[in-house]
Amino acid sequence: MLAAMSATPHASSQRDEPLIRDRGDACPGALRLHRADDGFLARLRLPGGWLTERQVELLADVAEALGDGGVSVTSRGNAELRGLRDGCGSELAALLVRGGLLPSATHERVRNIVASPAAGLDGFGCADAQLWVRELDALLCGAAWAAALSGRFLFVLDDGRGDVAGLGGDVTLVAAGGHALVRVGRRAFRVAGADAPRAALAAADAFLRAAADAGNGAWRVRELPEGHVPGLAGALARAGIAAEPATDPVLPHGAPLAPGPLGADAAYVLAPLGRLTAAQLRALLPADEVRFTPWRGVVVRTDPARLPELEAGGLVTRADAPGAGVTACTGRPGCAKSLADVRAEAARAPAGRLPVHFSGCERRCGHPHGTWVDVLATGDGDYLVDGAATPRTSLPEAVATARTTR
Template sequence: MLAAMPPPVPPPTPAPGAPRVRERGDACPGALRLHSADDGHLARLRLPAGRLTARQVEILADAAEALGDGRISITSRGNAELRGLADGCGAELAPLLAEAGLLPSPTHERVRNIVASPASGLDGLGTADVQLWARELDERLCAAPWAAGLSGRFLFVLDDGRGDVTGLGGDVTLVAVAPDAALLHMGGRAVRVAAADAPRAALAAARAFLSAARAAGTGAWRVRELPEGHEADVRDVRKALAAEEVPEPVLPQGPPPAPGPLGPAALHVLAPLGRLTAARLRALLPADEVRLTPWRGAVVAGTDPARLPALEAHGLITRPDSPWAGVSACTGRPGCAKSLADVRADAVPGRPGLPVHYSGCERRCGHPHGDRVDVLAAPGGGYLVDGVPVARTDLARAVTTARTAPRTAPRTTR
């Protein structure tokens, strides 16, 4: 049965310089453990590398319409969320997801957090097809009983060398550096491993983190939360594999794929404000597979890019010069009790530029990583745009200016 989660209790703020102590497990929702919101219950489905088969696309769209509010939200990790779920929907949702292959391990479903370069293997770029690594890593993760002890926030990032996902804050990051080699990064150290061993190496690194977290006794959820003197050691990976420690190199940094064609048989579209209706999700078919992306879009593999105008007619973002490209928002009112505004209704397009995220409260749920325009609802009405008070009537002008103005330093609030 699906169980509704109680509202999370924020942990106490540690004193400056003191290690953060987690006295409870993380409260991240999953497919079986739901979050209770003002608009009903929320289920978060982990989709390693964002991958959905055509059949899973159909089933997910059906579930959103039959059990939820008819929409699918795409998270900043390329996962899917169903909202507006009614009490007692577990008797239908859990078996539906399991039968579709979307729930391969009830004990591990919240730890299947794997982001991989979404265009890998499709557009001729990148050094290796890390989508294959993602599938093997997921199988190994679900088969390891100890891995169920990872936090629902622990993140594996697999980059094919183009640098599109290295900036997403992975706890364990694999980067393809040659067709037969990868670099594994964790906690400021790196080891070089054979490409064939990359998924096994990532899992070994996660086990090293859990060992370090137990020794520290602080209940750390993420690698960056480990206190000084209890760092997770990538040298443990060397013991498990034929790995060579190397000086920590600078991670490659590249842009996400632009909306539009990806080679001769794939395309990339974005969901308006990161949310798909069931009809828009179905419009992505026919396809060999659909890969939801950390940029709140979908890479559609095995399809004709000539379909882009038809997808634009469905309301999807298909061009990099769209004024809605890069615009995202949290749930806001009326779905979230903490929100100060209906940010999705207030969000405005503008000239393409920096990503912009609208937040209803200071938690800034779902914000993108990296430099962005931060639009925060203010008490009493209005917004703060990168910290500057702006009336709601002036929001469009202020956001357009912030997206296109030269930056002297990145503004990455929170």
């Protein structure tokens, strides 16, 4: 199936009605915890997925001391802590501040920046998008008005290889030689590469102005009603950024990273079902840095010869391993909306060419982008595999067929 499907239901009762919101964004963060069936949940924004060795240690320690002992890698390369005990919010915040993971209390939920995870490491790409990440993050946190962005608003920074350009960003930057394409909705402009982070911030400003004018409470660009288009040209001009229109720009399309060696000084591994235990986090070390990816993996700046050691620790290190490309929502018992323990089923998924995502309800939280196999719990003990009714006893065979024949 195609990932044009949204993980969040439409807010109106009829599909052809315009979206109108009368409430604020309740997306969880590091300071705004979400109550789940398995305790409280915190979502830590990690721009570009980037963590230092010290911060990896901190996450492992926090997961053990305050949570359920693990860290989930989200489809935006962020980190989630689950099973947090009631009343631990202040202690959690203090630990995150101490570790440099909470640079702004007012902007912590808007630091949603996905970037090409291998940028600057493997010799591919036209620019080091991770350098753009650092500058854009500082600009975001330094702009008081940017705190009005939704916790769902997404910046995507592609180094030109096309691995993240198609991940549905509200603002997308794509490197091309010494220039960058900045795109919002169907509008795009070419700017100098050095101006790319400032151009992304200006594009966010254009969205907020369009959303205020629309008055429908839009959180994302695609939610703006017809006729309310972000004024990207004006925003770039106000920021003093020289730009030229890009007519019918085509975003590059490249494959996600495959687990294994990444150049001479890094390796890429996948987190089993998108979740790392504290022990697996520590097993990544020593490392100059790690980067969580939107495919629920981790780029580790370390000697690739350590891959067998990482595999022994339960991490997925080969593209043909059974756990490669398999993801699932939280499922039971952690989520009250889930109809089944989908993670248990996902753990038995056979290997295959296409990604597969197991969902406990029709929201399909955390589903991948692109083409993927959809496994949906129905509530009667059985499943739908790409819409076809499938008894639970036949699930492995149906998933294997769907992953290899489409």
